[in-house]
Amino acid sequence: xxxxxxxxxxxxxxxxxxxxxxxxxxxxxxxxxxxxxxxxxxxxxxxxxxxxxxxxxxxxxxxxxxxxxxxxxxxxxxxxxxxxxxxxxxxxxxxxxxxxxxxxxxxxxxxxxxxxxxxxxxxxxxxxxxxxxxxxxxxxxxxxxxxxxxxxxxxxxxxxxxxxxxxxxxxxxxxxxxxxxxxxxxxxxxxxxxxxxxxxxxxxxxxxxxxxxxxxxxxxxxxxxxxxxxxxxxxxxxxxxxxxxxxxxxxxxxxxxxxxxxxxxxxxxxxx
Amino acid sequence: xxxxxxxxxxxxxxxxxxxxxxxxxxxxxxxxxxxxxxxxxxxxxxxxxxxxxxxxxxxxxxxxxxxxxxxxxxxxxxxxxxxxxxxxxxxxxxxxxxxxxxxxxxxxxxxxxxxxxxxxxxxxxxxxxxxxxxxxxxxxxxxxxxxxxxxxxxxxxxxxxxxxxxxxxxxxxxxxxxxxxxxxxxxxxxxxxxxxxxxxxxxxxxxxxxxxxxxxxxxxxxxxxxxxxxxxxxxxxxxxxxxxxxxxxxxxxxxxxxxxxxxxxxxxxxxxxxxxxxxxxxxxx
Amino acid sequence: xxxxxxxxxxxxxxxxxxxxxxxxxxxxxxxxxxxxxxxxxxxxxxxxxxxxxxxxxxxxxxxxxxxxxxxxxxxxxxxxxxxxxxxxxxxxxxxxxxxxxxxxxxxxxxxxxxxxxxxxxxxxxxxxxxxxxxxxxxxxxxxxxxxxxxxxxxxxxxxxxxxxxxxxxxxxxxxxxxxxxxxxxxxxxxxxxxxxxxxxxxxxxxxxxxxxxxxxxxxxxxxxxxxxxxxxxxxxxxxxxxxxxxxxxxxxxxxxxxxxxxxxxxxxxxxxxxxxxxxxxxxxxxxxxxxxxxxxxxxxxxxxxxxxxxxxxxxxxxxxxxxxxxxxxxxxxxxxxxxxxxxxxxxxxxxxxxxxxxxxxxxxxxxxx
Numbered sequence: 001x002x003x004x005x006x007x008x009x010x011x012x013x014x015x016x017x018x019x020x021x022x023x024x025x026x027x028x029x030x031x032x033x034x035x036x037x038x039x040x041x042x043x044x045x046x047x048x049x050x051x052x053x054x055x056x057x058x059x060x061x062x063x064x065x066x067x068x069x070x071x072x073x074x075x076x077x078x079x080x081x082x083x084x085x086x087x088x089x090x091x092x093x094x095x096x097x098x099x100x101x102x103x104x105x106x107x108x109x110x111x112x113x114x115x116x117x118x119x120x121x122x123x124x125x126x127x128x129x130x131x132x133x134x135x136x137x138x139x140x141x142x143x144x145x146x147x148x149x150x151x152x153x154x155x156x157x158x159x160x161x162x163x164x165x166x167x168x169x170x171x172x173x174x175x176x177x178x179x180x181x182x183x184x185x186x187x188x189x190x191x192x193x194x195x196x197x198x199x200x201x202x203x204x205x206x207x208x209x210x211x212x213x214x215x216x217x218x219x220x221x222x223x224x225x226x227x228x229x230x231x232x233x234x235x236x237x238x239x240x241x242x243x244x245x246x247x248x249x250x251x252x253x254x255x256x257x258x259x260x261x262x263x264x265x266x267x268x269x270x271x272x
Numbered sequence: 273x274x275x276x277x278x279x280x281x282x283x284x285x286x287x288x289x290x291x292x293x294x295x296x297x298x299x300x301x302x303x304x305x306x307x308x309x310x311x312x313x314x315x316x317x318x319x320x321x322x323x324x325x326x327x328x329x330x331x332x333x334x335x336x337x338x339x340x341x342x343x344x345x346x347x348x349x350x351x352x353x354x355x356x357x358x359x360x361x362x363x364x365x366x367x368x369x370x371x372x373x374x375x376x377x378x379x380x381x382x383x384x385x386x387x388x389x390x391x392x393x394x395x396x397x398x399x400x401x402x403x404x405x406x407x408x409x410x411x412x413x414x415x416x417x418x419x420x421x422x423x424x425x426x427x428x429x430x431x432x433x434x435x436x437x438x439x440x441x442x443x444x445x446x447x448x449x450x451x452x453x454x455x456x457x458x459x460x461x462x463x464x465x466x467x468x469x470x471x472x473x474x475x476x477x478x479x480x481x482x483x484x485x486x487x488x489x490x491x492x493x494x495x496x497x498x499x500x501x502x503x504x505x506x507x508x509x510x511x512x513x514x515x516x517x518x519x520x521x522x523x524x525x526x527x528x529x530x531x532x533x534x535x536x537x538x539x540x541x542x543x544x545x546x547x548x549x550x551x552x553x554x555x556x557x
Numbered sequence: 558x559x560x561x562x563x564x565x566x567x568x569x570x571x572x573x574x575x576x577x578x579x580x581x582x583x584x585x586x587x588x589x590x591x592x593x594x595x596x597x598x599x600x601x602x603x604x605x606x607x608x609x610x611x612x613x614x615x616x617x618x619x620x621x622x623x624x625x626x627x628x629x630x631x632x633x634x635x636x637x638x639x640x641x642x643x644x645x646x647x648x649x650x651x652x653x654x655x656x657x658x659x660x661x662x663x664x665x666x667x668x669x670x671x672x673x674x675x676x677x678x679x680x681x682x683x684x685x686x687x688x689x690x691x692x693x694x695x696x697x698x699x700x701x702x703x704x705x706x707x708x709x710x711x712x713x714x715x716x717x718x719x720x721x722x723x724x725x726x727x728x729x730x731x732x733x734x735x736x737x738x739x740x741x742x743x744x745x746x747x748x749x750x751x752x753x754x755x756x757x758x759x760x761x762x763x764x765x766x767x768x769x770x771x772x773x774x775x776x777x778x779x780x781x782x783x784x785x786x787x788x789x790x791x792x793x794x795x796x797x798x799x800x801x802x803x804x805x806x807x808x809x810x811x812x813x814x815x816x817x818x819x820x821x822x823x824x825x826x827x828x829x830x831x832x833x834x835x836x837x838x839x840x841x842x843x844x845x846x847x848x849x850x851x852x853x854x855x856x857x858x859x860x861x862x863x864x865x866x867x868x869x870x871x872x873x874x875x876x877x878x879x880x881x882x883x884x885x886x887x888x889x890x891x892x893x894x895x896x897x898x899x900x901x902x903x904x905x906x907x908x909x910x911x912x913x914x915x916x917x918x919x920x921x922x923x924x925x926x
Binding site for chain 2 (some may be wrong): 014016018021022024025026027029031032035036041043044046047049050060088089090092093094095096097099100102104105114115117118120121122123125126127128129131134145146148149152153156206209210211212213216217220226229230232234238241242244245248249252253255256258
Binding site (some may be wrong): 450452453455456457458459460461462463465470471474475477549550552553555 | 609610611630631632635638640642644646647648649657658661662687688690691692705709715843871
């Protein structure tokens, strides 16, 4: 009798914990989404806990009058550029670390690991002066370059571990059959590494999409979404804040819903 | 000809990345130091004085350190509990897991604004409590005079946002612990807490250390979430750096604050690496 | 040290669709070394895990002595186990690994020290106590696992294919060591393996399992010489027992007629073969229970029969020779002592030891003789 009830109590406690977690994580998302589309009247009405009337006005205002849509496009451009740049630089480096043994390899690896935990965006502050000289200030390319620097160590490490995972023998087999090392890489290794590379790309994308500090410091008129929202929200009425949150969060949530299983293992291992 | 190429090949492949990083991280560091310590062609501490004597500096430093000191350890325990819970298979696990990861994909600004919908004077929590009759007027959390409340709220929201980072790393580490290690402990008489103490947590140490290091360093540069929720009511170092650069245009002071964050991060990293070593991982046959 | 009794033990997975263990009744005597033998997936490991408490049975009961332990968690059963991959905790030194079971049971410190050293000495790893598992070879880690298992006095010692990850030489050496250890300690041991040589050399009794069912339990010689089913007969023994189809024919005597041969059976077989006259059966004979007339002889045989065959292939092993002979459409393997290189294609006369002839029912595969 005692053991059975203990068992049941433990189970109850466990599921209560899970329930609390789900509510704690999910409720703010739900509420902010509802409020984002709720009318301002319903928001300020103290008796309407959940808005009854909905509107797209706020969102439209944010996107088309206040520059949200521009900023969104800017964010996408910057993120894609960041992926391209960090991959062009990082992929070869990762490949070299995985396939070759050469003096200095361990130092480089260690360096990448150290940089991985370095708060690179903070470097945007001294970067401003350089950017002014190079006319990179207030350009999307400028932000993309900074973001690439932030994600490069991670890309190098991830690609290194991905390529370590794909067997060198497969490449060598290709070379035996007449391909050069480069061709072998393109036609054999790359397709095999694609899933992992896709994960690294997504990781870079999300990092760049959400980055606030460097984006805010390095631009004033060509702002990315987070940078724009940072300044807008200082003066915007409440209900704009929720619409802003929704616009920023929506792509992220869709992304998680699709790639969830993959994300956890990738993140856990990548961040190690 | 082929031999020559392959000898230099690795270096050629790695060079672009190294050079790029040297430019984009090395150069700013040097430039930053110059901005802080060089004035009018000579070594000068004027910028440093300006930076330190700024009205907002000491509060910013205290707040930043305070936030780190409170948030990171709390997160660690929370993340550990969550990871242990999520490691089992149960109904609703997928839902919980998906929800838990979402904050990792959000910018901290988005996270702050999301919680604003819960905590604002016309927000969900206030309305709920009002309509349940538990309070008579909305609880004010925002505003310069509510310093303590704002601080606590920041801790709370930041926990919501960034605990996942530790959670994901710890969960990955947990799942890599071979099930047989746990079974062996079970067979030889260890109950749940004994197993946790003697087997699971020691084997989890590397993951915990990595997660802790990562989070602590990122926590030093906390910015967006503070700015969007409370502005300069709670000054933080990164926020002050942002303010100095974009509003005051005092690049020297901004660089000083940025460098301070960088130095704190590096110092923390160095201390961590010293203190946290697992002998069993370092021995070889 | 207890007797372990399994009553109608069942373990089903996937809502009853996967019958991993399907009704096992077995009593393991106090102090006995019992081997659970069978191919991969036969349910032997699942059975072991149920005895350990790592799996809960779907049906059935497990008793340690008089105590019903069916739903008892492993830690309360006072058992020890050696896992297939040893499960030696990497973050603890060898000493602490071995000492763990004692520490958990709150033995006093000096007692722990005494027992750890005793176990380490028995397994000859005393000088490894201060090392970490990562510094040890596979064989050394295995000894640590065994030392850890014997350091308490368990009710039952369980071993899950502990030798399968060792190289061949080490495996042979460890077989003897483990068996000697068990004989010395007299602890009830259940040993799981798919290697029939291990089973034959180590077990006091062998329990042969297949597809979740227990087929035969008995001492090694009994299981070897008197298999009760086709599966047991062919699973044990290398090279495998020869199996051919034949029909029982009664025509002025009892005969087994098959493709390329006709064997006269002694009259006392008639009683056992009642109901099988004019029926198809399966005939089995082990390679070492036959010989080639003229080049070798069978020792200690009373009744024999003779068939003719053609040499198809010779396997020269040095100490023995395996003659592959074509008899009708079948290939029969004959094991001869020594080096006998018969020429391929030569017609030979094969002598069969009738007292070691096995006949199996074609449908049920149970042994008739």
